[in-house]
Amino acid sequence: MLFAWTAKGQDFHFSQFYASPLNLNPALTGSTELSRFGVNYRKQWPGLSYDFNAYSAYFDHYSYDLKSGFGVLVNSFQEANMQMNTSDISFFYSYNLSLSEDWSFRLGGQAGYARRSARLDNLIFGDQVDLFSRTINQSTIDQIPDFEPYGYLDLGFGALVHNEHLWLGASAYHINRPNLSFFPDNEVGFLPVKWSVHGGFSFPLGTNNYFGSKFDNQITLLFNYKNQNPFQQLDIGAQMLYGNVIGGLGFRGIPGTRNMPNQDSIILLLGVNLPIGMVIGYSYDFMLSEIGSAAQGAHEVSFRYQFLMGDPKSRNQRSRILKCFNFMM
Numbered sequence: 001m002l003f004a005w006t007a008k009g010q011d012f013h014f015s016q017f018y019a020s021p022l023n024l025n026p027a028l029t030g031s032t033e034l035s036r037f038g039v040n041y042r043k044q045w046p047g048l049s050y051d052f053n054a055y056s057a058y059f060d061h062y063s064y065d066l067k068s069g070f071g072v073l074v075n076s077f078q079e080a081n082m083q084m085n086t087s088d089i090s091f092f093y094s095y096n097l098s099l100s101e102d103w104s105f106r107l108g109g110q111a112g113y114a115r116r117s118a119r120l121d122n123l124i125f126g127d128q129v130d131l132f133s134r135t136i137n138q139s140t141i142d143q144i145p146d147f148e149p150y151g152y153l154d155l156g157f158g159a160l161v162h163n164e165h166l167w168l169g170a171s172a173y174h175i176n177r178p179n180l181s182f183f184p185d186n187e188v189g190f191l192p193v194k195w196s197v198h199g200g201f202s203f204p205l206g207t208n209n210y211f212g213s214k215f216d217n218q219i220t221l222l223f224n225y226k227n228q229n230p231f232q233q234l235d236i237g238a239q240m241l242y243g244n245v246i247g248g249l250g251f252r253g254i255p256g257t258r259n260m261p262n263q264d265s266i267i268l269l270l271g272v273n274l275p276i277g278m279v280i281g282y283s284y285d286f287m288l289s290e291i292g293s294a295a296q297g298a299h300e301v302s303f304r305y306q307f308l309m310g311d312p313k314s315r316n317q318r319s320r321i322l323k324c325f326n327f328m329m
Helices: none
Strands: 035-044 052-063 068-079 084-098 104-117 150-162 166-173 194-210 213-228 231-242 245-253 263-273 278-287 298-307
Touching: 068 104, 084 150, 231 263, 245 278
Parallel strands: none
Antiparallel strands: 035 052, 035 298, 052 068, 068 084, 084 104, 104 150, 150 166, 166 194, 194 213, 213 231, 231 245, 245 263, 263 278, 278 298
């Protein structure tokens, strides 16, 4: 192991990033112009002795009178080895500005409170390792701090420009760079700003009739680039809605970065889009790196329910825009 003077944390990520829209961009708050409730679960590297688990739940609502979206998000991330838990709750607001008949611009913000806790009992220091007998001693001369749970304020913002079929957005989280050090007085253990650029294009494939009901089929091409010093990641993929069935294929990695291959995963997606407004998705990350066979990839499940509050006949509401966000994972 190599130790440096500073340590930088990295956020957890979801392969189904559009199924967790508030974790992607605050400007996506109310983007379906419906009321929306969703939950996400990800289990990463189940083949290892210590894995990673992430839970997320959110609710957002769009107000036509205020041209605004309101939302709340709860996340929980657990790392098994050190029993490190990070939980947060965030509140979101976005405003929808009409640029023309077809184009809109959304600007959103996020303010949240996070709390972290951990147990350092499983840490092994250098003086505990006996290279000759290949054993681990129980005692160490290093001082293990009593790490008390603590909280911090977390801020973010995002923007999105779009029409019915094309969108491009950018977001930045942790813009206040909260301190994550186990030692409260340490001024270098900060969480770097995570910024993302994402977008996509959807095009219809026509309408089919199944058992007397009409279904609009379409294909969506999408990408999401993330950077959180010094890490970067690119997701590209395609998803198809045919009837009630959603299928998709994605790739994560940046080949050839720093003269080293960075090919992380092939992502397989499958889901159903039910007429009652319910979308259920599953994805599996098939890892391409050498650790893939031992780690056994990652499993991810998403669920969301979308509905329209109030009586749509009481106001002259136009048809939904960004229909791809109604089903996209």
